Amino acid sequence: MTPTARPVDVGSGRPTTDLPLLLADLHLAHLPGDVVGIRLDPVPDVGWTLERAGDLLVGAGFVPDTVSWWDTARVEAVATRIRSLPDTVAPDIRLLVVGLNPSPTSSDTAIGYCRGGNRFWPAVLEAGLASVDRDPRHALHRHGLGMTDLVRRTTSRADEVDSGEYRAGAERVERLVAWLRPRAVCFVGLGGWRTVVDRQAIAGVQDRTFGGRPVYLMPHTSGLNAHSRLTDLVEHLREAGRLANRG
Structure with a gap:
């Protein structure tokens, strides 16, 4: 599927733990059915993997169509925004x-x-x-x-x-x-x-x-x-x- 615009940068230079809420904001900025190009480029940590990137996209109410890993630990994805409710999560959850x-x-x-x-x-x-x-x-x-x-x-x-x-x-x-x-x-x-x-x-x-x-x-x-x-x-x-x- 072809995204509606060039990739949106999410979390560039930010901790990976900031990504859930940033992706939730991206979800809210689009309508169900929108196909969105997404570039995730956080500060990588030991747990930053393609699986986690996919999990975060799903948790934010997107269905990933393609997810690609780059040598710099940047992830680029094309995902469809579905009618859903994004996660509200962050570090230090009680x-x-x-x-x-x-x-x-x-x-x-x-x-x-x-x-x-x-x-x-x-x-x-x-x-x-x-x-x-x-x-x-x-x-x-x-x-x-x-x-x-x-x-x-x-x-x-x-x-x-x-x-x-x-x-x-x-x-x-x-x-x-x-x-x-x-x-x-x-x-x-x-x-x-x-x-x-x-x-x-x-x-x-x-x-x-x-x-x-x-x-x-x-x-x-x-x-x-x-x-x-x-x-x-x-x-x-x-x-x-x-x-x-x-x-």
Whole structure:
């Protein structure tokens, strides 16, 4: 595919850990279906590989069509911007929230868990993990609350995602966790963790780590989940925060 313009330089001379938010900004500057030439030229570190570059593009809501490595450790890619929600991640994350996949409302507003009736933000605010409603960047920079999803593809319902997508997405997110090393990881929605890790898992602290970090599993915050009250979700998030404090 042919990009709509010459390559966009992203992160030239910057640490690789700056790339997720810079690529998220690039995602927001384009429309779904745009084919974008992207040149990644950060200050390379020992973990800077073609695989990581591809992971970052996917995490930012792009589907890489071609990704090429140059001798200078520069990566050049042609990627399609999809209807998705880019990761909100950076170094020094206290708690990384991992959702299932974006809803149309979340993708179109660039705010996770934004659909009417979703209780994530009321619960996060009540739990003290954020202080500004529906502001992922503020939550990241002020409170160390990062956000990603297992699957980048937008659907109206989580049950439209198949197990293969969850497994592939979990591999990417586990590499992200191993790289950025948040204090703890909180999976929102039992289905994703049960699909890729433990079919019998119940909500709470999990026996195994993910990317070397402790894991808390909690029910989905969607209003369609009638089994969990807002007070229950608040307590789950408080427990996830306590796990992060111990991590």
